[in-house]
Amino acid sequence: MMVKTKKRKRKTPIIRLRNVAKHYHMGDETVKALDEINIDVYEGEFVAIVGPSGSGKSTAMNLVGALDFSTKGDIYLDNINIEKLEESDLAQIRGKRIGFIFQTFNLINTLTAVENVMLPMIFQGTEYEERLAKGKELLTKMGLEHRFTHLPQQLSGGERQRVAVARALANDPEVILADEPTGNLDTKRGEEIAKMLDQLNKEGKTIILITHDMYVAKHANKIYYLQDGKLVKSHRK
Amino acid sequence: MLKDFFTISLNNLKRRKLRSWLTMVGIFIGIAAVVGLITLGQGLQTAITGQLGSLDTDSLTVQNAGTGFGPPGSTVIEKLTDHDLKVIEKVKGVKSVTPVLLRMVQIRYNNEVSFELMRGAPEEPEFYEDFYESQSMEAIEGRLLKKGDVGRVLLGNNFAKKTKFGKAISVGKTINIQGGDFEVIGILKSSGSLLMNDAVITFHGELKDLLDIDDEIDIIGLKVENGKISEETAEKVEKALRKDRGLKEGEEDFSVQTPSQVLGAVTNILTAVNVVVVGIAMISLFVGGIGIANTMYTSVLERRKEIGTMKAIGARNSNVLMIFLIEAGLLGLIGGIIGALLGVGIAFGVAFGANSAFGSEIIQLSISFPLVISVVTFSFLIGILSGAIPSYQASKLKPVDALRG
Numbered sequence: 227m228m229v230k231t232k233k234r235k236r237k238t239p240i241i242r243l244r245n246v247a248k249h250y251h252m253g254d255e256t257v258k259a260l261d262e263i264n265i266d267v268y269e270g271e272f273v274a275i276v277g278p279s280g281s282g283k284s285t286a287m288n289l290v291g292a293l294d295f296s297t298k299g300d301i302y303l304d305n306i307n308i309e310k311l312e313e314s315d316l317a318q319i320r321g322k323r324i325g326f327i328f329q330t331f332n333l334i335n336t337l338t339a340v341e342n343v344m345l346p347m348i349f350q351g352t353e354y355e356e357r358l359a360k361g362k363e364l365l366t367k368m369g370l371e372h373r374f375t376h377l378p379q380q381l382s383g384g385e386r387q388r389v390a391v392a393r394a395l396a397n398d399p400e401v402i403l404a405d406e407p408t409g410n411l412d413t414k415r416g417e418e419i420a421k422m423l424d425q426l427n428k429e430g431k432t433i434i435l436i437t438h439d440m441y442v443a444k445h446a447n448k449i450y451y452l453q454d455g456k457l458v459k460s461h462r463k
Numbered sequence: 464m465l466k467d468f469f470t471i472s473l474n475n476l477k478r479r480k481l482r483s484w485l486t487m488v489g490i491f492i493g494i495a496a497v498v499g500l501i502t503l504g505q506g507l508q509t510a511i512t513g514q515l516g517s518l519d520t521d522s523l524t525v526q527n528a529g530t531g532f533g534p535p536g537s538t539v540i541e542k543l544t545d546h547d548l549k550v551i552e553k554v555k556g557v558k559s560v561t562p563v564l565l566r567m568v569q570i571r572y573n574n575e576v577s578f579e580l581m582r583g584a585p586e587e588p589e590f591y592e593d594f595y596e597s598q599s600m601e602a603i604e605g606r607l608l609k610k611g612d613v614g615r616v617l618l619g620n621n622f623a624k625k626t627k628f629g630k631a632i633s634v635g636k637t638i639n640i641q642g643g644d645f646e647v648i649g650i651l652k653s654s655g656s657l658l659m660n661d662a663v664i665t666f667h668g669e670l671k672d673l674l675d676i677d678d679e680i681d682i683i684g685l686k687v688e689n690g691k692i693s694e695e696t697a698e699k700v701e702k703a704l705r706k707d708r709g710l711k712e713g714e715e716d717f718s719v720q721t722p723s724q725v726l727g728a729v730t731n732i733l734t735a736v737n738v739v740v741v742g743i744a745m746i747s748l749f750v751g752g753i754g755i756a757n758t759m760y761t762s763v764l765e766r767r768k769e770i771g772t773m774k775a776i777g778a779r780n781s782n783v784l785m786i787f788l789i790e791a792g793l794l795g796l797i798g799g800i801i802g803a804l805l806g807v808g809i810a811f812g813v814a815f816g817a818n819s820a821f822g823s824e825i826i827q828l829s830i831s832f833p834l835v836i837s838v839v840t841f842s843f844l845i846g847i848l849s850g851a852i853p854s855y856q857a858s859k860l861k862p863v864d865a866l867r868g
Contacts, residue, residue, distance in 0.1 A: 293775060294863035314779050320862075321777015332772040332866075336474035348467045349777040393776065 238305065239266035240400065240432055241290060246299035248285050248455075259285040261455045263299070267434060269400065272427040274435040274446035281452040284405060287436045291324055291403045292316040321349050325394030325431075329406035331386040333378040339365060339389045340374040346396040364392035368422075384415035391422055402426060405436045420445045468782070472790040476797075479762070486758040487798035489751030494802025494842050495809060496744035498835065502810035504737045506828040511729050523697055524725075525551065525683040525704070528718045541708075541716050543680040550707045556688050556696045561585045561594075563682040564670050568663065571639040573630040580658070581640065583667030584608055584617075593686075598659060605634035605649030608666060616645040619662035620653040643673050657825055697721050748842075752849040755794050759787065759853035770857050771865030780858040787854035788847055795846020799839040807835070 243265040250257045260282045267273050267290075277283050288294040289301055292308050300307050303319060311319070320326070333342045343361040352360075365374060368388040378386055387407060394402055404423060408416030420442045427433045437443050447463045476483045527543060545562070552560045564583040569576060585591045588610055594600075595607055608617050622632045632638060636647050645665065654660055670676070687696045697719045704717055763770070770783055807830055814826040 288863045291775065293771075293866065294861070314781075317774065317777055317779040320775055326775045328772070328775075328866075332768065332775075334471075334769055334772065336478045337471070345773070346776040348464060349773075349779070349782055351464060354467075397777065 239302075240269045240304060241265070241267040241434070242300075242302040243286075243290070244300045244302070246289060246296045246301060248282070248289065248294070249297040258455045260289070260296070263452075263455075263457050265290075265450055265457070267401075267432060269432055270427070270430060271448055272423070272433040272435070272446045274437060274443035274449045275452060276437055276440065276443045276449055277452035278438060280454075282455040283436045283438070283452055285455075286452065287403060287405045287434070290434060291326060292319050317349075321346055322397050323399050323401060325397070325399040325402045327387070327390050327394050327402065327404040327407045329409040331378070331383075331390045331410070333386055333389055333393075335378050338375045338377055339370060339381065339385075342378070342389055343392045343396055346393060350397055360396065361392075364395055365389065368392045382415075383411050384418060387411060387415070387419055388422070391419070391426075395426070399431075401432045401434060403434050403436075406438070407435070408437070408439060408442050416442060464782075465785070468786050468789050469793075471786055472793055475762070475766075475786075475790055476793060482758060482761075483794065486754050486794050487801065489754035490748065490795055490798030490842055490845070491751075491802030491805060493744050493748035493751050494799050494838050495806040496747055497741060497838055498803045498806025499809040499813075500740040500744065500806075501737065501834055502807060502828055502831065503813055503826075504733060504740070505831065506810070506814055506826045508730065508733050510826045511733070512726060523685050523687070523700065523719060523721055525685070525700065525717060525719050526681070528716050543683055543717065544678045545680070546678075547704060547707070547717075548680060548683055550703055551683055551685055551700055554696070554699050554703045556699060558686045558688045559590070561590055561684040562667060562680040563684055564667060564674075564676065564679075565681050566670065566674055568641050568674070570663065572628040572632060572636075575628045577627055579661060579663045581663040581665065581670060583670035584664050586610070586666050586668055599654070600659070601652045602649035603652040605647070607649055608664065612648060612666065613669070614643075614645055615648040615665065616640065617649045617651065617662070617664040618647055619651050619660045621660045622647075622663075623650045641673055657821060694721065748845060751798065752795075752845045755791055755846050755849035756853060758794065759791050759850045762790070763787065763853050763857040766857075767860065767865045768868040770860050771862050771867070774860075774862040774865060783860075784854050784858035787857045788850055791850020791854060792843050792847040795849070796839065796843040798846070799842025802842065803835045803839055806838075 243263050246260060246263045246265075247258065248260040250259055263282075263286065265273075265275075265286075275283050275286055285294075289296050292301075292303075292311075295309055299309075301309055303323065308316065308319065326332075333339075334345065337345065340358070340361040343364055344357040347357040347360065362371075362374060365371060368391060370385060370388055370392070373381060373385060373389075378389070381389065387410075391407075394404075402423065407419050407423070411419060416439075423433050423435065424445050433446070435443065435446055443449055449461045450457055451459045451461070525543065525547070527541065543562075548560050548562055551557060562583075566581055567578055568581040570579055585594055591608065591610075600607060602617070603620070604623065608615060616638065618632060621627055625631050632647055632650070634647055634649060637644050638647060639645075640663070651659065651662060665673075685700070701715065701719045704719075705712065705715060708716070710716070773783060773786075810828055814828045817826050818824055
């Protein structure tokens with residue numbers, strides 16, 4: 227397997243959050259889930275966004291992942307302000323340029339492991355044969371070559387998350403967005419997933435990890451700390 | 464991509480087997496009703512037309528008004544008489560007239576009694592040959608009546624079975640009708656017409672004598688000169704009888720019917736029945752459609768997280784819409800196919816039951832493929848229409864909201 231270890235850093239960050247805020251209105255009260263956040267993520271970086279529960283980590287992930295719109299500020303992917311895009315363009319960005327890994331795996335229960343990995347490729351119009359070959363290749367890479375036709379409920383938690391990682395890689399995205407990927411796993415399986423992210427980063431993927439677990443966050447080379455919706459500090463290894 | 468969406472949708476239906484089946488029950492009851500009733504209706508129409516064919520449909524008929532389709536002579540109103548026969552005979556354009564008597568008689572044979580409708584056949588060869596031809600009458604045993612036959616009777620095919628009198632009647636046997644003995648001269652071949660299978664036929668004069676009928680006619684059959692039955696001749700006959708009886712228009716105590724009027728009336732009744740039953744079936748389909756909509760709404764609510772995940776991994780709104788629409792359409796389509804098969808099965812079952820009961824192939828059904836294809840397509844469309852709003856809502860869910868479940 228070709229392993230790209232050289233990290234090419236560009237002058238312009240691949241992801242930029244500029245003065246981003248997300249406010250929710252609950253009755254008369256306005257909750258500031260995120261307030262004036264500025265984050266830069268460069269290509270090939272492994273960035274962790276950490277903070278306690280309610281600090282705004284998931285809100286940040288939703289915004290970076292083009293799953294939601296901010297109340298204020300701009301979010302750039304390369305130099306495109308994704309806040310200005312239509313839903314169909316955002317779907318294209320999510321499908322092609324970002325790979326999601328969720329805490330609860332979010333596999334489709336009616337589909338087998340390989341079909342789950344093939345699903346993002348369906349939405350990109352990839353031919354069946356190509357999808358199947360890629361699906362099998364990715365699952366094999368995750369050590370799941372004996373689990374192609376298993377349904378999610380027939381897999382262990384660690385195996386499900388590995389299927390989810392394979393699915394995130396299906397369309398060969400530049401960015402992997404992992405939201406508490408070890409949250410539902412025991413320490414050993416969690417460490418396996420963290421190492422897998424390490425490996426993907428070494429292969430050239432930009433990783434954004436959302437976690438409250440400092441032990442997992444240590445795998446990242448840059449850490450942003452969030453508290454009560456505000457960025458309190460950042461730390462580079 | 465569409466094929467993949469079909470697979471995804473089908474998997475979703477399989478995953479919720481019980482709910483999918485229950486939803487489809489609503490659809491296939493409606494479709495089974497539509498297919499079953501229409502198929503039976505068509506068979507029934509053919510059967511009734513066949514029965515009417517056993518009346519003299521190639522001629523005009525004059526009856527007492529109000530007699531309708533019940534046995535003539537069963538109502539107490541002014542009877543048709545030989546005088547009426549003469550009046551009609553004089554109408555311009557009328558070629559010939561034939562008096563017809565149709566009466567219930569008591570028949571005894573093998574110490575058993577049965578009540579049957581007996582008909583008098585025309586006496587003259589040129590008329591009875593016409594009568595035989597118009598009814599496609601053919602003897603499978605013995606022969607048909609011919610001039611000079613006295614005390615003889617021709618029987619329908621059902622009399623050759625044990626079911627009537629516990630013993631089959633064969634040619635040469637004597638049966639007792641209303642106290643008078645008649646020799647069986649022939650047994651008719653089996654017919655699609657119930658009337659013909661149960662026919663008891665003797666000559667008109669003999670029936671008159673047997674029942675001691677003096678001057679009474681149940682039906683006057685008449686043929687027109689150019690051989691073509693027209694409304695115009697019917698009007699002339701009506702006018703002549705009205706004038707003779709001193710009646711005003713609209714006060715007629717008789718009716719002149721052309722075969723097309725009789726057939727038209729029956730067709731109208733059958734069409735009305737069909738419209739009503741199809742209407743009821745449509746209500747059932749409507750309810751089935753609501754069932755699909757309900758299932759799809761529930762499905763969207765349950766699968767919000769799945770929808771969110773699909774959107775996160777690149778599904779466009781149109782992709783999600785398509786997956787849910789196909790799912791709803793499949794509920795309609797599968798429900799429609801099962802319903803159509805069930806409907807055809809029910810129709811054939813009912814026809815088989817009816818034919819067994821009548822001992823004759825009176826209802827002959829055929830599968831109408833255009834009907835089956837159109838109802839299945841219709842059912843598919845109902846599924847799609849019912850699923851349209853829930854599917855649209857699913858497609859419009861914001862990814863972030865959907866992912867929260």
